Amino acid sequence: MVEYRYTDLDDVFHALADPTRRAMIAGLSKSELTVSQLAAPFAITLAAASKHIKVLEHAGLVVRTIEGRTHTCRLDAGPIHAGMEWMRHYEKFWNERLDILEGLLLAEDTKRSRTKKKGKRK
Amino acid sequence: MVEYRYTDLDDVFHALADPTRRAMIAGLSKSELTVSQLAAPFAITLAAASKHIKVLEHAGLVVRTIEGRTHTCRLDAGPIHAGMEWMRHYEKFWNERLDILEGLLLAEDTKRSRTKKKGKRK
DNA sequence: TCTATATTCAACCATATGGTTGAATATATC
């Protein structure tokens, strides 16, 4: 009854840290997809997509069903929920932050404190 | 209403994917801490801790205040909230996984209490 | 001024990551 599937926040957050994998998850949230279908939207090889899917599988986010030569993937949001649970502890700091922000707005000192440049390779 | 600061999910999830950094966040959720204080619980050098803190800063999760020679860090949960917002979309795919969640959070506590080495590959 | 403290920087190292290509495996289909 207690199916223990090994899940680890390291693996979950790492899996979610890649835009390609997040996009794959988005796709899987609409329907089950084969490996080829998952790979199709991206300018990467099937082998690369296969690796991404393995990362998602390893994090427990994706479950694979093999029928003949096609591998069908479906989303398992359990680990996502676990990640949310971890984050929820810090939600109160979001509210505090809003209070601070409000104060800053009043003081009219709301300049963008971080100016990031996006140079990620993909 | 609330203007979101530019947040990059790649950076946020990547920052959260490391147990040392998650532990640092946990520490900062209790009080502001200096770099030395943040480094203290871990068996790593100050230089390594400094790098971790930079990763957290780059993700917007930590804000640093320099007073004299001491750098004080405080948590900014805004990006965490952004991560949760992304995840919330997939909450509906979460079906009956409380058991996994429980094990996960327990494992997380265990991991944090020992002086861990990142060797948890099953 | 001399020294101790707080932190970063630079160089280096081993391993991980995301990507490629080309061959291999397995299964449909003709």
Added chain:
DNA sequence: GATATATTCAACCATATGGTTGAATATAGA
């Protein structure tokens, strides 16, 4: 059986990551 399709595997490559050490920078205190 021959061939096309779906996917993985193995080897390789460039860059990123997390760690180290030792020197540098800056400030606090005697």
